Amino acid sequence: MEIKSYMARIGQQAREASARMAKADTATKNRALMFIAEAIRRDVALLRTANRKDLDIAQDNGLEPSLLDRLTLSDKAIETMATGLEQIASLSDPIGEITNLRLRPSGIQVGQMRVPLGVIGIIYEARPNVTVDAAGLCIKSGNATILRGGSEAINCNQVLASLVKEGLKKAGLPEQAVQVVETTDRAAVGELITMSEYVDVIVPRGGKGLIERLMRESTIPMIKHLDGICHVYIDDCADLEKAVEIAFNAKCQRYGTCNTMETLLVSKNVALEALSLLARRYHDEEVELRCDEKAYQILFEYPYLARATEADWETEYLAPILAVRVVNNLDEAITHINRYSSKHTDAIITENYSHALRFLREVDSSSVMVNASTRFADGFEYGLGAEIGISNDKLHARGPVGLEGLTSLKYVVLGHGEIRK
Amino acid sequence: MEIKSYMARIGQQAREASARMAKADTATKNRALMFIAEAIRRDVALLRTANRKDLDIAQDNGLEPSLLDRLTLSDKAIETMATGLEQIASLSDPIGEITNLRLRPSGIQVGQMRVPLGVIGIIYEARPNVTVDAAGLCIKSGNATILRGGSEAINCNQVLASLVKEGLKKAGLPEQAVQVVETTDRAAVGELITMSEYVDVIVPRGGKGLIERLMRESTIPMIKHLDGICHVYIDDCADLEKAVEIAFNAKCQRYGTCNTMETLLVSKNVALEALSLLARRYHDEEVELRCDEKAYQILFEYPYLARATEADWETEYLAPILAVRVVNNLDEAITHINRYSSKHTDAIITENYSHALRFLREVDSSSVMVNASTRFADGFEYGLGAEIGISNDKLHARGPVGLEGLTSLKYVVLGHGEIRK
Missing domain, CATH: 3.40.309.10 (Aldehyde Dehydrogenase; Chain A, domain 2)
Known part of the structure; x- marks a missing residue:
């Protein structure tokens, strides 16, 4: 019950933040991305310490070498996260773009405007860099996001979360646009993938076992692929x-x-x-x-x-x-x-x-x-500039998914007082 | 169990037909649409008789006047069905179109090709014209479709189904590209909305009660809206x-x-x-x-x-x-x-x-x-030329849904022997 209300609060906050993110202009979103990159570079030492803590615990728990490797945050990996954010800032903003405005015989002009999806839930394994990559893509596409990383990376993710929040705040955007789930309780995932009133789409990143479990239990649409044969x-x-x-x-x-x-x-x-x-x-x-x-x-x-x-x-x-x-x-x-x-x-x-x-x-x-x-x-x-995942499904995004996959289109109608005859 | 295997057979046949429909060229699909229009005009008398049978049963069962009205197939309504098919034939074929082909620094060219979704399940109430409209849109977009109309229109729908099959066959397309569920057993709907191995998307057309029930029970994505406030x-x-x-x-x-x-x-x-x-x-x-x-x-x-x-x-x-x-x-x-x-x-x-x-x-x-x-x-x-429904959801199609909403995009890569460095 405690987890349920904890997750519901996160969901509610994300929903509220998503409305403000949808309105945010390009320059503000880019400023937030640059501030986060700056904060990451400033706090390399802090990140290494948090990562060391995660690694010590993981070693004590006998984590496999390949997973330890993924969990490790080298100076180079930290710099890559910062550079990644700068790259996302340099991509053109998909939100608000209006395409295909066509005049109809009735006199109205009909086109489509690109808009954010709303709230994206991202579930991933012990790779701290995903925290920053995913946050960056969601900020740029005007979405709010709830991040649930592998419990092995919790210390590192909490530091990263605080840096992301710092950047958002400095740019004048809602801190709760990016929330990292701060409990390692597995029940949190169960909540995240079923609270459809707060979450519009789930992006799982991880092995087949994780994806299969989520496919069985999620009531929210997913952008995912199970395997690559x-x-x-x-x-x-x-x-x-x-x-x-x-x-x-x-x-x-x-x-x-x-x-x-x-x-x-x-x-x-x-x-x-x-x-x-x-x-x-x-x-x-x-x-x-x-x-x-x-x-x-x-x-x-x-x-x-x-x-x-x-x-x-x-x-x-x-x-x-x-x-x-x-x-x-x-x-x-x-x-x-x-x-x-x-x-x-x-x-x-x-x-x-x-x-x-x-x-x-x-x-x-x-x-x-x-x-x-x-x-x-x-x-x-493929030139998408960045990738949040790959989808093998036919509905919505298909293939490598970049910023555009985190958006939708709505119809806009420009009239001059037209009524339907 | 009998319904289960009956529906599974329909599903299998639809899946097989969908592969042939995806390959069909534009001229062939248009020929099928024109043949169906021709057959409908030829068999007006047959359609009126079948409709009369449905109406008699409905009256005996005490159906509401507004529903009787929807069920009625006037000569004008029959002609409108035929004209509708001709209009769909005149729309440009979305399938196979390649857009955004761009040369990448690696030397490959990357674009997107529009492809059918596969198998569309359409569930609707006692409006026989939906049978023909939906069949027409699915044929043109290279999909196979399974139609489950209201049981009140079963006689009329069976005649329409035979005319559609006649047109498909005459054009050299698989008759099973359009299948009308020939049982009025409600369990058939339950099967249709859960056999995700055979059906890619469900389009429900009907009142709020129908949609709500399907939303609770369907395991297949839907193109739908619940209401219009x-x-x-x-x-x-x-x-x-x-x-x-x-x-x-x-x-x-x-x-x-x-x-x-x-x-x-x-x-x-x-x-x-x-x-x-x-x-x-x-x-x-x-x-x-x-x-x-x-x-x-x-x-x-x-x-x-x-x-x-x-x-x-x-x-x-x-x-x-x-x-x-x-x-x-x-x-x-x-x-x-x-x-x-x-x-x-x-x-x-x-x-x-x-x-x-x-x-x-x-x-x-x-x-x-x-x-x-x-x-x-x-x-x-809006100029979509036709409409299969309206979607209030953000994933996949949104707003009025025409031919394009029954399609997806896949990436195509044109190389010259490039390998990843």
Whole structure:
């Protein structure tokens, strides 16, 4: 009950702050971002101390090394947070922009104005930098936000929260536009994802376990993706040099990201050559190849070889493992992708114009690519300037989500006294 | 269990058909629409007979006159259905359009392609024309659709469904792109709104009771509005001639529509004159005025006068009744609207430039208007060409929803062999 009323108060305050944020002008919002960046740089020592406290507790609790690594706030990471805020300040303000103003036969002019969503709830794991990135994006897009970070980062997040509030206040914006949930009680998340009177959208950032739990329990719409089972299809009309570079990059440039390729499809007409070339590259990285029968026959001498089972087509490895399948043609590739893809990012490698167009049109994923690495599916690479997350859903924002994904459109009608006949 | 498997089969068929619809070219989709229009005109007699059957049953069941009226399919209504399809055919095809293709520093080109949502479930009451309108919009936007109309119209809907299927087949499109649920069992609705593996979005069309029930039970996102509590605010800088015309039109042009004004706000500086002028107009239509204290003092001689209670600010009358409140200024008007409005449509009447801009920016509704009747909030009036419904929500489509609201965007990346560095 205490948590319930605590969260309701936070929700109410956020709702109130969101009305003031929606009206705030661009210069004021940018000033707040710059003040926060300034405060972060000033208080590096304070942040390091708070982070040290979090790390000590985490070590005592036996946290995994990879999580400790994410939790660590180096001087460089702190500077990156400050720079990130300056970048967000330099982006153009989407709010208030009116587009498509058209004169109608009745005499009225009808257009659409971009407006904030309202209150954004962000739930993330032990990465303190998300606190600042998310706060920055929400401030710029005129939203209020409620941040619930991993309990492991609570000390650091509280310091960051105070710096954000300082910046907001100095700029004349409501401090409660950004609130960090200050309890590590898990029940707080349960409240956050069900108090639909105060929260308009939830953005979860974290592993599949977190997202699945939130999907089951949230009554508020989410901007999210569950996983990234991304495909590269090497077409029979592929330039094999490009194909090898892209298929290597898409798998090996980073294993742990959601836009990493997890399944490689190869047209049977080029399978022998393409797989032989690729095997040499993957060999250096000791990538395990889990192959269907035809690919297995071609790669039988490859040392890190395994047979693929049905489960492999549905697995996001996030590791040096790749599922490989030989397909008869483009149709089979598209069918495979539309069945097994997590609708994140899929690419075709081809020089054939019609194949490229068909792939773009018929693959039902949030990003479809021709002759480019799936690793490009990213807000910065797409030119959004920043990224709050990636959505695999079809409603509202889809693909990498930047400032615009935190906004909505309303119709504006400019009349001169018109009435409906 | 039988209903469950019946609905699952329909869902599966819709999902399969949606993949073919997504690929269909514009000419083919338009041909299907024209064939359906042709079949409707050919089978007017058949439709009248089926409608007669529905009406007889409805009369035996003692259906209200207003519902009988909606259920009735006149020759004119049948012709309007056919014309509606021709209009949809004449709209430009949103699907496949690529916008914002921009070259990025990495060398890739990034744009967005408009794509269908997939499978749309439409739930409506006893209005047979919705069957054809909704089918037409879904066909044009490359979606498959499952239609569940009111059980009172089942005979008529079955004939319409067969005509739609005939048109689809003749054009070479999958007949199962449009399926009418052929059972009147209410459990079918329960299935439709929870089979998220087959249905991407639900569009409910009907009264508040229907929508509320669906909101409680649906696990699939909806494009919907619950009610229309629309406001007109007569500012102290209003041209009173325009104000009177608009406030009269917004209330009296039609009582039963969601974009009808339900509350009139008047600035205290012009209240005496504006309300006196308006009372003469409302008097002719015997509109009951439910007034706050200040308005009551001004209108004390008006014959259809009542005192407003808190509940009146939250009521959608759909009748010749109007809540009236005198406010001190623009701020108070905006505060009242943002508190009580159903976020459908709200208008200001003013000649003051700054007041107009502030109202447009600060009123948080799906349509905001200056010097125009709220009755203009409509897909046809806005130039969308057609309307599947109106959404008061902020995610995805907002305001009147046309073809574009039945679509999504995906990112397309055109590369030349680029890899991520």
